[in-house]
Amino acid sequence: MAINDPSDPIVKTFAVKPKLKPTSTKSSPPETKYWESFRPKETQTLVSSITSLAFSPSHPHHFAATHSATVTIFSSQTLQPKSTIKDFKDVATSASFRSDGQLLAAGSHSGSIQVFDVKKRVALRTLREHTRPVHFVGYPRVDKLHLLSGGDDAVVKYWDIVKGVKEYDLIGHKDYVRCGDGSPASDDMFVTGSYDHTVRVWDVRVNKGSMLTVNHGAPVEDVIYLPSGGLIATAGGSVVKIWDVIGGGKLLYSMEKHNKTVTSLCVGRIGTDSPNFTDQSRILSVSLDGYLKVFDYSTLKVTFSKRYPAALTSVAFSPDCSTRVVGSANGVLFAGKRKTVGKVEPVKGEWGNYIGFGAVDEPEKRVLRPSYFRYFSRGQSEKPSKGDYLIMRPKRVKLAEHDKLLKKFHHKEALVSALQAKNPENVVAVIEELVSRKKLMKCVLNLGTDELGLLLGFLHKYCTVPRYAGVLIVLAKKVVEYRVDDINGSDELKVYVRYLKRLVVEEIRIQESLQEIQGMISPLLKIAGRR
Template sequence: MEYEPAEYQKLQIRQYAPRSIRETAEGKYWRRFKAPIVAKQFGAVSHIDFCPTYPFNLAVTASTRVILYNGLAPAVVGRTISRFKDIAYSGCFRSDGKLVVAGGQDGIVQVFDANSRSVLRQFKAHKRPTRVARFGEDKLHVLSGSDDVTARWWDVSSGTQVLRLDGHRDYVRAAAASPTSPDTWATGGYDHTVKLWDVRAGGAPVLSLDHGAPVEDVAFFLSGSLAVTAGGNYLCVWDLLGASPSGGSGSGSGGRLLKRLDNFQKTVTCVRLSPLAGPDSVAAPRMLAGSLDGHVKIFELDSFRVTAASKYPSPVLSLGLSPDCRLLAVGLADGSLTVRKHARPKALAGAPGMPPPTKTRYQPRLTAANFRYFIRGQNSKAAETDYRVRKGRQAKLQPYDKMLRQFRYRDALDSALSSRQPEVVASVLEELAARGGLGGALGGRDAEGLRGLLRHLVRYISEPRYTRLLSNVGQRLLDVYSGVVGSSPAVDRLLGALRNRLAEELGVQDQLAALAGALEPLLAASLAGAV
C-alpha cells in the first residue's frame, strides 16, 4: 500500500497583542488639529468663550482683562477690555456676539459693547468676587454667581436685579443654561452641590445634586435632560428627569447619577459639549474636559469612553471649542493660551451669520452604464477592523518553512534569526520545541552561529511577550555551551551578558511574586467588604 506524503502546513507566525492601542478614526479626527498657536497672557487664563455666531470670535479672560480674538485669524487680537479695578472673571459673549459680560474681583458685573468696549451696565449687588456671569437666551437677562454664596438674575435693559437665588452654602463658581428651556439654569458651588433653578418660579431651587466635591464647572447636554458636573478628579453625568438617587436631594423628582468618570489624576476644572461629532457625523457630539494634571480628554457619549487625549505643559484651567469645531482653545495656569485649528474644518451650515455653502459639483450616479462603476473601490484602503479574504492559492513558503519541511532545524533557526523579526524567531523556536528538534537546532554551533543567537537572546529576553520562551532557551544554551567558555572572547562576552540578563529577569519575577502575595489579601478583603 502506497501513502501520499501529507501537504506541508506553512508555519503560522504567532500574533501578539499590539504594544499600544491602534489609533481609531475618532482619535485621528482630534489629532488633525494643527500645532497650537500660543499667545502669552498677563496671567492665568481662567475662562474661554466662543461667540455663537460666525465668525465665532473668542473671548479670553486673564488677569485684569478680557481679550477678544478674531475667529478667522485666532492669532490676531481684535479688542482688549481692561476696564476692571482688579482681576476679571468669566468673560462671555451674548448669543448675537454684540455684548460681552464679565464679573470681577470687586463683585461688580459689567456689560460691555463688543465693538466699542464701552461699559453699558454695571450690577453692584454682590458683596464678594463674582466668578461667573452668563447671558440668558433671551439676550435681556444675565445670571451671575459670586463668592457671597448667592446667584442673581439681572435685567440688562433696566440694570436692576430681578431675582436673588439663595441655596448654596459656599462659593458659586459655575453656571449653565439649559439649551431646551431658557428659564432653567444650573449653578455649581464649593458646597459640593449643583442647584437647578427656574427663574420664573422664584428663589427656591427646583433640584439639588450632590457632586461629592467642590464643583468647578457644569454643562448641559444638547437634549437638556442630562447634565455633567466637574469637580475633584472626576466628572458626574446626571439624568435630570430620572428618579432621585440616594445622593440627590431637593424639591424635584429628578437627579439620577448615570456615570462617574474617574479619568483624571487631579482636579477637573472645565467641561464642554461639542456641537458636532468627531469624524463625520453631526448626530453624536462629544464631551471635552480639562484638568490640573495637564490633560484634555474627549469622551464619546454612549459608554463615556475616552476616545482621544492631549497633554499640555501646564495645568488646564479653561477650554473652548468653536461651534463649527474648527478651533480648539485651551487656557493654562502659566498664562498660555493655545489655539489649535483643524486641518479639515467642517462648516456648520445654517449657523447664524454663516455664509451660504458653496455649490458642489454634480456627480452622476454610478450604474453599469458607466465605466467607473466597474473600477470603483480599487483605490480604497482597508480599515483597521476590515478582514481580507485571500484567493485560494498555493502558499508561498519562507526560507525557514522550506528548511523545516526538510527537517533542517539548525538552518531553519538561522534563517529566522536573519529575518530580524522577533515574532518569527519565537514562532520557529516554539515549532522546534513541539517537534522535539530544539536540542539539535541549539547544539553543534560554531562561534559565528552562536553569536547571532546570543545577540538575539540578550536583546529580546526582557520583552514581556518573549521572556518566558527565551529564558528557557537561554538557560538551555548556557548548559550546552558552558564547557566551551574561553575559546572565543566574543562568545564569552555574550554568554556573560546572557547570564546577567537572566539573573535580572529572575530578580524581577521574584519581586513581582512578592508584590502579588502582598496584594492578594488586600484585594480579598476589599472584595469581602464590597459584598
C-alpha cells in the first residue's frame, strides 16, 4: 500500500491552500486619494454627445450640459436633472453662466446665441450675427454686461447683451474658432483658439486686433487661463501646452500623455484637507482615448489618471471642490461627488474671481427655508448699530363704517352711520366731505323721518359749540328751508325745531350781552393804554 494512499485510515489528507502573495507596504499618494474620492454616482445617459459642461459660479453651483438641441441643468447635490431648455433649432454648444449665476448663454450650430434666465428658463436675448455654427460662448469673469463668442466663420464677436447688439468684430483667425476663455486679471482680456493652429490674446480696450499670437502646432480644441492670469493652457492634437502670456508667448512645457485628440480642459482645485500640497491648482484634461489626466503644472507631472469606457468630449470642476463631471461622446455623463470634511467656501481675489478655497472646521449650517419658524424670527434679537436705519412697516388703518360707505359712494348711508355713532367729530368730518363732493343737500333731501330726526337732534346739541358752529348753523338753516313741509307734518320733528329755535334765541341773547360788555370794556382799555 502506498504511503500517500488516501484509503489508508492512518494517513490524513489536508486541503491545499494557495500561497499568500506579499502585501505591498506602499500607500497611495495623498493627491491620488483625493482624486479617487470623487465617487461616481449613478451616471446620466443623455440623447447624444455632450458638447460642453459648465458650473454656475454662484452657490449651490449647479451645472449645465449641452447635448443635441438641449441644455440640461443638473443639481450639484443630487447630480440629477433639475431643468431642461429646448429652445434650440440645432445642436447646442458651449454653455456659459454669468458671474451671478442668473443668466446662461449657449451657442448652436444654427449660428445663433441664446441668453436664458436660469430660473424661468425663458430666452431673454437671441443674437444672430454669426453666419456659421457657434462653438464658443463665454462671459467675462465679473462683467455682467458683455459676452464673447466665436464660430466657424472665423470671427470673434464682442456683444453688449443689455442692448442685444454686437459691439466689435475681432478679425484675425483664418479657420474655425472652437474655444476661448476670459482672463481672471481683467474683464477686457480674453483668449481664443482656432483650427488654424493659433491662439490669440485679445484686449478690447487697446484695439480691435489681437495683442499676442502663439502657434500650438495643431488644430486647437480648447484653451483656458490658469488662475494667475499670466499663463494659458492649450489643447490640440494629443498635446497640452502651457504658455507664458506675460513673457511674450513663451512655451513653458508640452505634456504628451494622451494617445488621441485632447478635447477639453479645465482648472481643478484641491481642497485643503491635506497640508502637503504646495500648489492647489491642477489642469484636468480629457481625450478621445477615454482618459482623464490631472496635471500639476508647478512640478510638471501627471499626478492622476483615470480611464473611462468611452471617448471623452468635455470636463468641468465645481468651484467648491465637491463635484467633478466628465461628458462622453456617447451621451453618458460621469458625475463624481466628493464628501467634504468641512464647509468649503471660495475666496475671491483682487479681481473678484475665485482663486482659492479654504476649509472651515465648523460644521455646515442648515439652510433656512421659508417653511422653518427660524426663517421668520431671524434677526429679531440683533441690536442696531449707529449706521443702521430702522424701517417700520406702516400700520394698516382700520376704517370706520362711515369711511367704508364713503369709499363705496353710499353718501346718505355714511351720514346716517356717523349720526348713529354719536361722535360729533366724525359727523362734522362726514358733512365736510359731502360738501366737498357736492352731495350734502341731496342726502338731506333723501333722509327719512327718523333719519331727519337724528340730524335735527344732532344740530340742536352741537350747532352752538364754537368748534362746529361755522358748519352746523348754516346746515341747520338749509335743513329747515328744504324740509319745511316734512317738519310741519310731523309732531316729533316740530319738537326738534322748537328746541333748536329756543337754543338759537338763547345764543342770540348771549351774543348781545357779550357785545354790551365789550362796549363797556373798550373805552376803559383805551384810557388804560394812554396812561
